[in-house]
Amino acid sequence: MLTIHTKLIDAMLDQAHKDHPMETCGIIVGPKGGNRPLRLIPMRNAAQSSTFFTFDPQQQLQIWREMETLNEVPVVIYHSHTESQAYPSRSDIEFAHEPQCHYVIIATDSNYSDKIRSFRIINNSVTEERVHIVKHYPHQEESAVLAV
Amino acid sequence: MQITVDIPTILRPLTNNQKRLEISAVDVREAIEQVEQQYPGVKERLVTDDQVHRFVNIYVNDDDIRFSHGLGTKLTTGDSVTILPAVAGG
Numbered sequence: 001m002l003t004i005h006t007k008l009i010d011a012m013l014d015q016a017h018k019d020h021p022m023e024t025c026g027i028i029v030g031p032k033g034g035n036r037p038l039r040l041i042p043m044r045n046a047a048q049s050s051t052f053f054t055f056d057p058q059q060q061l062q063i064w065r066e067m068e069t070l071n072e073v074p075v076v077i078y079h080s081h082t083e084s085q086a087y088p089s090r091s092d093i094e095f096a097h098e099p100q101c102h103y104v105i106i107a108t109d110s111n112y113s114d115k116i117r118s119f120r121i122i123n124n125s126v127t128e129e130r131v132h133i134v135k136h137y138p139h140q141e142e143s144a145v146l147a148v
Numbered sequence: 149m150q151i152t153v154d155i156p157t158i159l160r161p162l163t164n165n166q167k168r169l170e171i172s173a174v175d176v177r178e179a180i181e182q183v184e185q186q187y188p189g190v191k192e193r194l195v196t197d198d199q200v201h202r203f204v205n206i207y208v209n210d211d212d213i214r215f216s217h218g219l220g221t222k223l224t225t226g227d228s229v230t231i232l233p234a235v236a237g238g
Contacts, residue, residue: 027235047236049238052236052237052238053236055235055236060234061207061210061230077235088237091236092238095203095233095234095235095236097158098157099158
């Protein structure tokens with residue numbers, strides 16, 4: 001199950017709709033050893049495509065180093081599908097290299113009613129999980145939510 | 149040249165869970181060979197026929213080797229080689 005603050009859900013949906021018809025992408029990081037998504041980081045889609053995304057490699061290096069310094073890990077990796085349902089494609093499965101992450105997919109095509117879904121992708125195997133949207137996190141974490 | 153190689157999470161099961169290796173190499177190609185010697189199986193995840201896999205990012209310090217000399221990128225003492233699998237999909 002992915003437990004996630006409503007501000008972070010709204011931020012991902014806004015970003016996806018702004019970038020449509022291009023696929024949007026990003027991560028939400030949290031403290032190492034935990035499972036709490038706190039800080040949203042939109043990533044530049046270097047593929048600039050409506051059917052593919054890849055994190056800009058230079059930006060990825062910078063963000064991965066930042067996480068190392070701040071003792072954070074990626075908790076959510078999100079991207080949008082602009083022409084298909086919010087379910088992992090073959091490419092999504094092929095390129096899922098962070099087995100501890102929640103892979104969130106947003107469908108921006110109005111033909112698909114399931115807008116945002118979350119999955120674990122481990123050893124090429126996909127399992128959907130429930131998205132539990134909360135209005136508040138426990139006190140200290142509430143102030144750490146960064147959805148901009 | 150004494151350098152460090154940062155191993156991404158997905159490959160750490162192959163390197164005894166070590167995330168940073170200290171090795172000696174003159175260029176990125178040799179660095180990967182050195183890692184392979186100590187930890188067999190790493191090289192094939194990164195390189196085929198002397199070409200880095202398209203969705204593997206390798207950096208020397210802050211620089212993506214795609215923009216310098218690829219596997220032939222020279223190393224100097226103290227350099228840090230970072231390997232990051234691309235995050236991608238569609």
